[in-house]
Amino acid sequence: MSLSLVLACGWLVLVNVVGMFPSKRNHWPQAYALIALGVPILIYLIYQHGPWAGLIFLAAAMSVLRWPVIYLGRWVKRKIGCE
Structure with a gap:
């Protein structure tokens, strides 16, 4: 198993564990940190395994x-005026 797959699976486990903890601010600070951590993992996964693995992880x-x-x-809908 490659490093990018290990990181991606570990990130998914981490996100699920963080989501189980109670939070007064509805997990938004944790979500921002997890997104910032997940984007480089996604790029690395696409680099090593191609776009299909990246789409599955995404x-x-x-x-x-x-x-x-x-x-x-x-x-985005508000910005382009689709409402």
């Missing part, structure tokens, strides 16, 4: 960190 990350993705989608 889909898994988006399923766990779904609220930042939902708010990003709403922000």
